[in-house]
Amino acid sequence: RKEVEQDPGPFNVPEGATVAFNCTYSNSASQSFFWYRQDCRKEPKLLMSVYSSGNEDGRFTAQLNRASQYISLLIRDSKLSDSATYLCVVAFSGSARQLTFGSGTQLTVLP
Amino acid sequence: DVKVTQSSRYLVKRTGEKVFLECVQDMDHENMFWYRQDPGLGLRLIYFSYDVKMKEKGDIPEGYSVSREKKERFSLILESASTNQTSMYLCASSFTGYPYNSPLHFGNGTRLTVT
Numbered sequence: 001r002k003e004v005e006q007d008p009g010p011f012n013v014p015e016g017a018t019v020a021f022n023c024t025y026s027n028s029a030s031q032s033f034f035w036y037r038q039d040c041r042k043e044p045k046l047l048m049s050v051y052s053s054g055n056e057d058g059r060f061t062a063q064l065n066r067a068s069q070y071i072s073l074l075i076r077d078s079k080l081s082d083s084a085t086y087l088c089v090v091a092f093s094g095s096a097r098q099l100t101f102g103s104g105t106q107l108t109v110l111p
Numbered sequence: 112d113v114k115v116t117q118s119s120r121y122l123v124k125r126t127g128e129k130v131f132l133e134c135v136q137d138m139d140h141e142n143m144f145w146y147r148q149d150p151g152l153g154l155r156l157i158y159f160s161y162d163v164k165m166k167e168k169g170d171i172p173e174g175y176s177v178s179r180e181k182k183e184r185f186s187l188i189l190e191s192a193s194t195n196q197t198s199m200y201l202c203a204s205s206f207t208g209y210p211y212n213s214p215l216h217f218g219n220g221t222r223l224t225v226t
Contacts, residue, residue, distance in 0.1 A: 034214055042219065042220075043201055043217035043218060043219050043220050044154070044201075044215075044217050045217070046214045046215070046216070049214060087153075087154075089214075089215075099156075099215065101153050101154040102153065103151070103152070103153035104153060
């Protein structure tokens with residue numbers, strides 16, 4: 001079983017739709033959680049950190065469920081520019097070494 | 112804004128060549144990383160460094176070595192390039208956050224083709 005698992009998609013949604021991705025992790029000692037966005041042939045860029053109480057940044061909402069060991073990303077009012085691959089990243093300790101990436105979920109927003 | 116710069120965007124090398132990939136960051140970050148990214152396999156950590164002259168093996172260090180002589184620069188070395196090292200190589204940096212990790216900042220990648 002992979003340490004961090006994501007549904008690879010692709011998710012194809014119309015503009016304006018709401019879409020949600022989940023990411024499950026296997027290590028209950030995980031401490032830090034992030035969502036990254038990666039455009040085609042570009043480097044990953046931090047989208048948002050995920051805090052225990054959940055957090056929001058504009059149209060993006062991240063949630064953490066420690067009991068069920070998953071994090072989620074909700075995108076409201078999807079834009080064409082949201083088309084990208086979304087990577088879930090989980091850190092298992094305070095060590096910089098212990099960052100594990102999911103394989104990513106591909107999102108395409110259609111006009 | 113953090114800037115992580117990789118020396119080459121595209122590189123084509125022959126089997127058996129020694130290859131150097133260079134990475135420089137301008138934010139005085141302690142940690143620097145080398146990943147490779149392959150379709151279906153995601154990002155895999157090759158090596159990372161948490162201080163000058165310090166390094167740790169990642170998940171796939173075989174066939175690679177690294178050098179960190181200065182805090183801002185982290186080099187990945189392919190001692191004898193092989194075709195299975197054809198990949199996208201991504202450098203990243205972060206500061207040391209404890210107990211919570213700080214996020215990574217990536218360079219724009221080097222697409223290496225070994226023929």
